[in-house]
Amino acid sequence: MDVLRSVALFGGAALFEIGGAWLIWQGVREHRGWVWIGAGVVALGIYGFFAALQPDANFGRILAAYGGVFVAGSLVWGMVVDGFRPDRWDVTGALLCLAGVAVIMYAPRPAA
Known part of the structure; x- marks a missing residue:
């Protein structure tokens, strides 16, 4: 249950962090204005709560593992929202990152 x-x-976390960064990008780079930027800042704040609710108590482990989720999630976001088409090296890199997430977060460890 903890893994699920x-x-x-x-x-x-990926939805809110990547979405928040995208909203800020849209506000600044695409000149959509302060409402978009503000929504992005709020979304980034919500992302922090998702990280804090992880069952593992080690901040460094959570953020290190989340880095791999962010890599893969960013490619998916780009495909769905911006029409980006990753090449085989993008996909290979994302899969390697997700393998790293699995090792960091879910490898068996001795009880403390």
């Missing part, structure tokens, strides 16, 4: 909860929290 953790995966769901990583998904929510």
